[in-house]
Amino acid sequence: MELSMSGSSLRTFGRCVTFLARVASELVLQAHPAKLELHTLNSSRSAYGSVSLARDFFDTYHLDAAASAPSSTPLQCSVLLKSLLAVLRTPHAALDRLAISLPEPDSPKLQFTLHCLNGVRKTYWIVCSAEPEVQSLALDRGRFPSRLTIRPRELARLLSNFQSSLQELTIIATDPAAGLPDAGGDVGGKAVELRSYNDPAKDDCDTRLHTQLWIDPVEEFVEYVHAGDPVDVTFGVKELKAFLTFCEGCEVDILLFFEKTGEPVLLVPRFGLDDGSTSDFEATLVLATMTVSQLADSNDAQQPATSAQHNVEPRAATTPSVSNHTKIWSELSEVLSAIPRSQHHPSNWVGADDNDDDNEDEELLVQTTPHYMD
Numbered sequence: 001m002e003l004s005m006s007g008s009s010l011r012t013f014g015r016c017v018t019f020l021a022r023v024a025s026e027l028v029l030q031a032h033p034a035k036l037e038l039h040t041l042n043s044s045r046s047a048y049g050s051v052s053l054a055r056d057f058f059d060t061y062h063l064d065a066a067a068s069a070p071s072s073t074p075l076q077c078s079v080l081l082k083s084l085l086a087v088l089r090t091p092h093a094a095l096d097r098l099a100i101s102l103p104e105p106d107s108p109k110l111q112f113t114l115h116c117l118n119g120v121r122k123t124y125w126i127v128c129s130a131e132p133e134v135q136s137l138a139l140d141r142g143r144f145p146s147r148l149t150i151r152p153r154e155l156a157r158l159l160s161n162f163q164s165s166l167q168e169l170t171i172i173a174t175d176p177a178a179g180l181p182d183a184g185g186d187v188g189g190k191a192v193e194l195r196s197y198n199d200p201a202k203d204d205c206d207t208r209l210h211t212q213l214w215i216d217p218v219e220e221f222v223e224y225v226h227a228g229d230p231v232d233v234t235f236g237v238k239e240l241k242a243f244l245t246f247c248e249g250c251e252v253d254i255l256l257f258f259e260k261t262g263e264p265v266l267l268v269p270r271f272g273l274d275d276g277s278t279s280d281f282e283a284t285l286v287l288a289t290m291t292v293s294q295l296a297d298s299n300d301a302q303q304p305a306t307s308a309q310h311n312v313e314p315r316a317a318t319t320p321s322v323s324n325h326t327k328i329w330s331e332l333s334e335v336l337s338a339i340p341r342s343q344h345h346p347s348n349w350v351g352a353d354d355n356d357d358d359n360e361d362e363e364l365l366v367q368t369t370p371h372y373m374d
Contacts, residue, residue: 006097022242078129144257149223152248190214
């Protein structure tokens with residue numbers, strides 16, 4: 001396999017790698033005759049990211065005769081995203097092109113060559129995993145009855161109302177035609193609610209701060225489709241912010257599909273007025289959701305005097321322990337585990353004490369070599 005890219009394609013490739021690195025730690029590359037696919041799945045199997053780069057995305061794209069056959073098995077390898085981020089630390093403005101090469105299907109290393117504008121050529125070899133875990137997940141958008149489209153800047157503005165340490169966010173969607181009980185108040189007509197989720201089993205300042213934000217879809221969303229009874233989905237914020245940054249850099253809107261509690265949410269970029277069929281790349285983010293609905297808590301909550309409200313609850317003498325679980329549809333892919341795991345187990349959800357996923361800012365920051373001092 002040999003391929004190269006430059007210009008806007010190189011910048012987009014860098015954004016794709018940064019996005020996937022904030023989802024998981026290992027990247028699987030699958031080379032097909034018509035496209036290159038990048039897949040990643042986090043250790044808790046609660047977040048799946050995928051990017052598909054069409055053949056036209058690259059300046060050159062070549063597979064050997066055996067791999068180019070339509071019926072052949074895709075050429076694949078797996079590398080650590082930390083290593084790939086280190087390769088791409090050179091500013092894109094200083095690069096002429098990037099070349100990637102895998103000499104043989106079973107080669108132990110993947111070669112990256114950076115051709116700089118000043119004539120310097122940098123070559124890196126990244127060790128491939130011996131047996132990469134094949135990750136492939138396909139969701140039919142048509143099976144999701146609800147969806148919303150929002151611009152990245154608007155979503156960033158809405159998320160700025162929540163504490164930065166928030167790990168899970170709940171979206172409650174209602175039918176705009178049905179209206180809310182207090183239609184004459186400040187919340188009337190605001191059919192969508194964003195709510196911070198805090199684990200009741202924890203007893204610290206973050207868990208005693210709750211934020212609720214009521215949204216008018218007409219004012220905040222490009223598109224909003226939901227009919228019938230209210231539904232809610234709770235998922236991780238870290239990957240959502242990573243996808244937000246990716247879409248903002250690519251100057252595309254965010255399209256979010258959802259169904260109900262316990263079913264995954266699907267996020268894809270929306271390329272203007274079309275469906276993305278004319279674009280030379282695609283991106284997908286699938287997030288597991290909690291199996292416990294938050295609508296019961298919503299019915300007990302007191303309606304706010306303004307659209308956004310922060311409630312600080314007093315410390316309770318005893319806090320009930322609640323076990324919540326996440327899942328992704330097991331029938332969609334053989335690589336996803338069908339066994340539910342505790343969402344707040346240290347080895348599970350994003351933001352936990354996991355060496356692969358913690359401290360994303362430190363993980364993505366490549367320190368420069370200090371100057372030599374006598």
